[in-house]
Amino acid sequence: MIKTSQVIDLNRIDWTDDLFRMSFFPDLTLLEQSILREDIINPPWVQLTRSKKYRIVCGYRRLSALLKIDRNRATVFVVSKDIPDRCLFEAALNENASIRQFNPVEKAHILNLLFKRFKIPETEIRNSFLPLLFSGDKKGLGKSFEAILDFPSFVQKGFAAELLSADIIPLLTKLDHEEQEFITELIAGLRLGKNRQKMLATLLDDWIEIQKKPLKVLWNQDEFKAIQEIEQLTPSQKTERLLGWLHSQRYPEYSRIQEKFDRWLRSLKLPGSMKIEHSPWFESERYACRFEFSNSKEFEKALRKLEQMRDQKKIDSLEKLIESE
Numbered sequence: 001m002i003k004t005s006q007v008i009d010l011n012r013i014d015w016t017d018d019l020f021r022m023s024f025f026p027d028l029t030l031l032e033q034s035i036l037r038e039d040i041i042n043p044p045w046v047q048l049t050r051s052k053k054y055r056i057v058c059g060y061r062r063l064s065a066l067l068k069i070d071r072n073r074a075t076v077f078v079v080s081k082d083i084p085d086r087c088l089f090e091a092a093l094n095e096n097a098s099i100r101q102f103n104p105v106e107k108a109h110i111l112n113l114l115f116k117r118f119k120i121p122e123t124e125i126r127n128s129f130l131p132l133l134f135s136g137d138k139k140g141l142g143k144s145f146e147a148i149l150d151f152p153s154f155v156q157k158g159f160a161a162e163l164l165s166a167d168i169i170p171l172l173t174k175l176d177h178e179e180q181e182f183i184t185e186l187i188a189g190l191r192l193g194k195n196r197q198k199m200l201a202t203l204l205d206d207w208i209e210i211q212k213k214p215l216k217v218l219w220n221q222d223e224f225k226a227i228q229e230i231e232q233l234t235p236s237q238k239t240e241r242l243l244g245w246l247h248s249q250r251y252p253e254y255s256r257i258q259e260k261f262d263r264w265l266r267s268l269k270l271p272g273s274m275k276i277e278h279s280p281w282f283e284s285e286r287y288a289c290r291f292e293f294s295n296s297k298e299f300e301k302a303l304r305k306l307e308q309m310r311d312q313k314k315i316d317s318l319e320k321l322i323e324s325e
Contacts, residue, residue, distance in 0.1 A: 014055050023100065024109060033110060035071075040075065044059020047079050047080075054076075103161075104164075164184060167194065168201050179215045260320075275290045276289050
């Protein structure tokens with residue numbers, strides 16, 4: 001690629017021409033400090049346009065940092081005018097990918113350009129470009145990430161800061177902007193990790209499909225508000241209560257039986273070494289009793305507890321409890 005080194009005035013940059021932009025919501029603090037100490041080691045790339053302005057090809061973060069520390073000139077590489085846009089875009093993409101990781105908003109913007117601006121076939125994008133952006137299973141990631149660009153700025157910032165995971169994207173696409181921002185605040189406030197976000201998204205998505213109501217109906221319920229307002233609870237404790245409550249809203253019959261079963265278990269006052277478990281989702285009438293022991297005394301103690309349960313007809317009460325449902 002033909003490029004020459006020059007010093008240019010920053011006021012000659014056309015900041016509205018963002019075809020090659022790959023930086024969104026960056027934190028420039030460390031970069032500014034680095035420039036103040038050592039200046040820019042790797043010059044940005046620009047291209048002179050017909051309007052005699054320069055458009056940025058590679059180096060939005062570096063040039064933006066220069067502006068923030070009140071610099072008005074920069075050493076840049078000026079690339080040839082006759083290089084096709086796609087070639088420049090791919091060169092900028094590889095340059096960026098070699099020195100940093102892209103945040104989710106940047107990935108969405110890059111994919112949007114590949115699909116819509118450069119009209120690159122999906123097969124080529126999957127084989128040639130997704131490995132630069134994602135690790136692991138890449139099936140379906142492209143179209144999913146594009147949806148981020150339709151979210152309000154507040155939500156996009158949540159993705160850029162990696163507070164939100166990709167698992168929440170399908171749910172957010174079904175919500176209005178107010179609901180999207182509410183979910184973003186909820187996840188940030190509870191400090192939910194990837195797995196918890198996935199559980200939350202699944203429960204809320206199912207609730208919307210079943211109830212056919214907007215999500216704001218759910219969060220306006222007194223039970224939801226009560227969980228959020230208990231100041232003594234840690235974010236982790238609030239998360240457990242919230243997910244438990246949402247689970248009861250999603251599976252009301254199962255939750256009702258589970259609550260009765262839990263009350264029955266508490267009435268037994270089992271030692272910590274003994275457990276009684278029901279089948280998954282109470283799908284069968286069989287139960288499992290497990291106990292641990294390290295000597296004959298502990299073994300005899302467990303047997304006496306079982307005999308006590310028999311004599312007090314606790315198993316009979318369990319059968320009646322389940323049959324009543």
